[in-house]
Amino acid sequence: xxxxxxxxxxxxxxxxxxxxxxxxxxxxxxxxxxxxxxxxxxxxxxxxxxxxxxxxxxxxxxxxxxxxxxxxxxxxxxxxxxxxxxxxxxxxxxxxxxxxxxxxxxxxxxxxxxxxxxxxxxxxxxxxxxxxxxxxxxxxxxxxxxxxxxxxxxxxxxxxxxxxxxxxxxxxxxxxxxxxxxxxxxxxxxxxxxxxxxxxxxxxxxxxxxxxxxxxxxxxxxxxxxxxxxxxxxxxxxxxxxxxxxxxxxxxxxxxxxxxxxxxxxxxxxxxxxxxxxxxxxxxxxxxxxxxxxxxxxxxxxxxxxxxxxxxxxxxxxxxxxxxxxxx
Amino acid sequence: xxxxxxxxxxxxxxxxxxxxxxxxxxxxxxxxxxxxxxxxxxxxxxxxxxxxxxxxxxxxxxxxxxxxxxxxxxxxxxxxxxxxxxxxxxxxxxxxxxxxxxxxxxxxxxxxxxxxxxxxxxxxxxxxxxxxxxxxxxxxxxxxxxxxxxxxxxxxxxxxxxxxxxxxxxxxxxxxxxxxxxxxxxxxxxxxxxxxxxxxxxxxxxxxxxxxxxxxxxxxxxxxxxxxxxxxxxxxxxxxxxxxxxxxxxxxxxxxxxxxxxxxxxxxxxxxxxxxxxxxxxxxxxxxxxxxxxxxxxxxxxxxxxxxxxxxxxxxxxxxxxxx
Numbered sequence: 001x002x003x004x005x006x007x008x009x010x011x012x013x014x015x016x017x018x019x020x021x022x023x024x025x026x027x028x029x030x031x032x033x034x035x036x037x038x039x040x041x042x043x044x045x046x047x048x049x050x051x052x053x054x055x056x057x058x059x060x061x062x063x064x065x066x067x068x069x070x071x072x073x074x075x076x077x078x079x080x081x082x083x084x085x086x087x088x089x090x091x092x093x094x095x096x097x098x099x100x101x102x103x104x105x106x107x108x109x110x111x112x113x114x115x116x117x118x119x120x121x122x123x124x125x126x127x128x129x130x131x132x133x134x135x136x137x138x139x140x141x142x143x144x145x146x147x148x149x150x151x152x153x154x155x156x157x158x159x160x161x162x163x164x165x166x167x168x169x170x171x172x173x174x175x176x177x178x179x180x181x182x183x184x185x186x187x188x189x190x191x192x193x194x195x196x197x198x199x200x201x202x203x204x205x206x207x208x209x210x211x212x213x214x215x216x217x218x219x220x221x222x223x224x225x226x227x228x229x230x231x232x233x234x235x236x237x238x239x240x241x242x243x244x245x246x247x248x249x250x251x252x253x254x255x256x257x258x259x260x261x262x263x264x265x266x267x268x269x270x271x272x273x274x275x276x277x278x279x280x281x282x283x284x285x286x287x288x289x290x291x292x293x294x295x296x297x298x299x300x301x302x303x304x305x306x307x308x309x310x311x312x313x314x315x316x317x318x319x320x321x322x323x324x325x326x327x328x
Numbered sequence: 329x330x331x332x333x334x335x336x337x338x339x340x341x342x343x344x345x346x347x348x349x350x351x352x353x354x355x356x357x358x359x360x361x362x363x364x365x366x367x368x369x370x371x372x373x374x375x376x377x378x379x380x381x382x383x384x385x386x387x388x389x390x391x392x393x394x395x396x397x398x399x400x401x402x403x404x405x406x407x408x409x410x411x412x413x414x415x416x417x418x419x420x421x422x423x424x425x426x427x428x429x430x431x432x433x434x435x436x437x438x439x440x441x442x443x444x445x446x447x448x449x450x451x452x453x454x455x456x457x458x459x460x461x462x463x464x465x466x467x468x469x470x471x472x473x474x475x476x477x478x479x480x481x482x483x484x485x486x487x488x489x490x491x492x493x494x495x496x497x498x499x500x501x502x503x504x505x506x507x508x509x510x511x512x513x514x515x516x517x518x519x520x521x522x523x524x525x526x527x528x529x530x531x532x533x534x535x536x537x538x539x540x541x542x543x544x545x546x547x548x549x550x551x552x553x554x555x556x557x558x559x560x561x562x563x564x565x566x567x568x569x570x571x572x573x574x575x576x577x578x579x580x581x582x583x584x585x586x587x588x589x590x591x592x593x594x595x596x597x598x599x600x601x602x603x604x605x606x607x608x609x610x611x612x613x614x615x616x617x618x619x620x621x622x623x624x625x626x627x628x629x630x631x632x633x634x635x636x637x638x639x640x641x642x643x644x645x646x647x648x649x650x651x652x
Contacts, residue, residue, distance in 0.1 A: 047471040208380040216620035261476035261571040
């Protein structure tokens with residue numbers, strides 16, 4: 001009895017001592033400061049990226065600040081210069097231009113400030129920009145994967161793909177994301193022998209205008225076999241446009257990007273075959289971790305966060321659970 | 329004075345827009361493939377989508393006659409939509425959430441109007457500021473996340489049917505709301521004493537004041553009309569979409585102004601007609617719709633809308649000079 005009492009005391013003391021030591025231990029990133037310089041702003045996408053970065057910062061005990069420049073390139077350049085002047089332990093930068101970021105990034109690296117790319121990269125990758133590595137979706141690969149899924153679906157339905165027509169509505173014609181995504185789709189089209197396509201001006205970010213343009217296009221182009229939204233809003237409006245134009249589920253094979261409630265509902269109802277989840281939470285989360293690991297050990301890994309195809313009810317349920325938490 | 333605003337109901341500016349509207353309808357009816365412009369599906373689609381911007385543009389028309397602009401509609405609309413969605417999540421019934429959103433729209437319009445009349449600064453600048461301010465508030469508050477409201481307002485619920493349902497298989501209820509607002513606002517503008525005050529305030533504020541019109545109050549009420557219409561359109565749109573989206577209403581301020589200008593409303597105030605604004609909204613939409621249906625490359629559609637806006641401004645100013 002006495003022996004077990006002594007063992008009990010020893011265990012309690014050990015647990016308390018180790019617990020106190022663990023509690024008192026500094027988090028590995030304490031004292032470090034990282035900054036995100038992004039072109040984001042007026043869409044829900046960036047709320048999730050920020051959540052990922054803040055969660056990682058909380059785990060590591062470091063400090064993170066975010067610049068959202070709302071697509072204003074000159075403001076983003078100014079914010080980057082300001083960030084460099086602050087001498088942080090690292091900067092995560094959205095490289096949304098092939099030329100504008102070349103010198104600022106070189107200068108920052110020369111000044112000893114590590115810069116990693118997130119979300120958008122130079123179209124030539126490391127050959128086009130001196131950033132240490134890139135964390136984000138490979139837009140072209142994601143679009144290619146999505147298009148393959150849709151074309152395979154058509155094949156399984158016995159559709160003659162040599163006669164197929166692909167419509168690709170985009171919110172902002174000429175914007176980097178649309179250009180790169182459409183190039184991925186074109187690559188898949190070549191593989192499947194599809195030659196007819198059109199990139200459609202969705203008319204901006206306003207939902208009703210996009211829906212109106214898509215509906216009108218579908219009514220005027222009965223030859224349309226596939227409709228692939230190149231952005232989140234053009235994908236969001238697909239289901240209602242297809243309904244308004246008189247199509248039933250699956251009559252036109254549709255897909256796109258992002259996981260808004262209407263897009264997920266479209267998958268549920270059978271109007272949308274698949275959508276790509278960029279998993280942008282990881283761009284913020286890994287952005288912080290890579291900067292931390294670089295500061296500590298010099299690691300510079302490239303990480304592809306995207307290309308998660310949402311094409312089943314199970315995947316929708318997972319996203320709907322995590323979406324209110326700003327994780328998906 | 330009553331006669332003067334009644335006579336403005338159907339002016340030569342309205343006739344210009346009406347002629348253009350009829351001409352476009354004829355051209356698109358005849359020349360779109362398989363005459364799909366006049367197909368039931370296309371007309372139903374127009375009837376469902378036009379009111380989203382149309383309801384707001386009716387208010388902008390009144391405000392422009394009063395000599396003011398409101399650029400903040402692109403923020404008021406999604407903010408009220410978010411208030412509506414938040415109210416639903418907070419446990420309010422759709423009706424009370426809707427009422428709360430309308431009251432919020434009224435309040436936002438009141439704030440715009442109050443700042444404009446008290447500072448005597450151009451409404452263009454003031455509402456540019458409030459547009460950015462409310463947008464910032466909305467983005468921080470909503471974290472820009474689209475929020476589904478389908479569980480609170482299921483398809484085929486009474487609330488959904490009243491706001492965005494359809495009569496028969498195709499006729500959208502939104503059209504009835506749009507026409508009803510146009511009639512009510514038309515009666516106020518052309519057949520009510522308040523309409524005379526709006527014209528007088530927009531035409532010559534000093535003279536109107538000398539006549540005993542409280543021009544500040546008139547302007548504030550006009551801003552409040554715009555605010556409440558934004559709230560209505562925001563809720564109507566979010567019920568149709570089944571969700572709140574932070575991008576609701578983006579760019580609507582310029583499209584609403586373009587519709588009013590096409591409808592013969594003067595940018596300087598004091599000139600305009602509810603019939604003109606109504607036709608301007610329809611013309612703007614059928615121009616967009618008809619050109620896409622005619623298989624014009626979609627990238628070129630905006631160019632035609634821009635041309636139409638410039639054409640109507642030049643035509644009306646030319647006719648103004650001729651008549652004077």
